[in-house]
Amino acid sequence: MNSVFTKTLRDKRGFTLGWFVGCATLAALMVAFYPSMHQEGTIDQLVNTMPEAFKGLVGDLADLAHFDTYLASQLFDIRVSLLAGIMAIILALGLSVAEEEKGQLRTLLGLPISRTALLLQKWLALTVVLFLALLGLVVAIYALQATVDASIALDAAVRLLMMTWLVLLTIATVTFAAGMATGKRAIAMVIGIIVMAGSFIVSTFGASVDWLKDFEWLSLFHYFPASEVVRNGIEGGNVIILASITLISLIVALLVFRRRDVN
């Protein structure tokens, strides 16, 4: 436990385990629902009774026919993005403003640790915690897929995992950056929620609401078309956009945090 990175991983071990179990449980439920969801006709009738704007919550019905696209559209595209998005914001707030609110940031900065190293090591720990928590999804899918007599190719599962991780890392980094740059929980939380909830609303309802379609590019989830990731692989442009937002947020946070007063 020599560095801020390893200290942070240790501090967050309970959080990591808890969210790993949470993600695994969610994935297990979705795997268990697969047989009833992909029976022809049953879900079609339900969707046809829904208002047009809410059909985006279900996604493309054709995706339900296959286990991999079912997981992509029903687990990774909707539920994980929302639930793990909340996890990403909580984690980012915990690693940025929470320590400063407790006065522990001053304790760390009283040691010969540069602000740059401190911020980068915390962010690195954030990336690892997020990844480990999300790993619960794939572990549960592979542990239980045999029970529903279906399977997803490992490379498709890895692609979904990596893109989910990248989208959530972007949300977490924007929130983390706001927290480190301002030291204010309210500001960081509002920014994180706007980015996540805004993206979710635009992506979910954009498919059915005409005027929202023009703003779909503003949603981070727009750059993670899960079913397409299963069918055609990861599109480099999407990775570049998400990685750029992450990198820019991190650079802005660094520039401000290196100079600002720490409470």
Next chain:
Amino acid sequence: MIKSTTAIIELENVTKRYGSFAAVSDVSFVVRAGEVVGFVGENGAGKTTTITMLLGFTSPSRGSVKLFGREVRPSNAHKSHQNSSYASGDMALPEHMTGEQYIRFALNQTAGDHRKRYDELVAAFKPQLGKKIGDMSRGNKQKIALVAAFVTSPKLVVLDEPTSGLDPVMQDVFLDTVRAAAARGTTVFMSSHYLQEVAEVSTRVLLMKQGRIMEDLSAEQLAQRGGKIVTLVTRHRPTLPKDDVAEPVVTRHKERYETSFGYTGELSVLIKWLAGVTGVIDVSINDRTLEHEFRSVYESEVGNE
């Protein structure tokens, strides 16, 4: 080894503003190698604000702060922390760690082998090494913070109210630790409300009030300025000695007069004067202490307001 003329801390016209409020106003002082400086003042005087600028947690609104000859900014403060350490009475230590884990974490940020020093400090402070910091009392957390501050034998130790939660035995251990560090050439800059402990170990005292340094006294100056504090309870209002009397205060309690004043003249003259005072009920003559100095600065202002 650092020569005693080397400036370790240099503040030049430092002001720190929060909106329109100036927490620190135009403060300048230099602390040289080997000095043990007591930094005293009432709550809100600006002591902690000054210390946060020294450590690079905050930056001054105006003026310059230097440690080891280098301007301290939030972005480069870690460089001066290679040679300095910090502990405060309400230091927020990582609660998930045990005492030992935190001390080793702090040790791992600096170079060198500090095992001998670690053993000495653990033997002296008897900290709860195996217990989680989150489960410790305030005093035990402070012991951990103090061991971590002194364990690397830094050139400068900055302490902010370091003994506010320690029991009297541990306060003595702390004072011995400061004396030992000073004997090795460590510079100590310590804010405290306990004037007695400041007077015991400090080679110099800075007295701060309303964001300004009001007094900057070496131990010698303090001793010279010292003199006596005379307190006299009499049945009649006494006539005070003509010379060498400072800050006399006479209070009437029904049929008694309580008179106190500072006295810097010959003791024999004082005794002769006392012999001539009639209706004496009680008398005490004590050395003038830092506490009297402190009260003098604060109470004189109160009187003027």
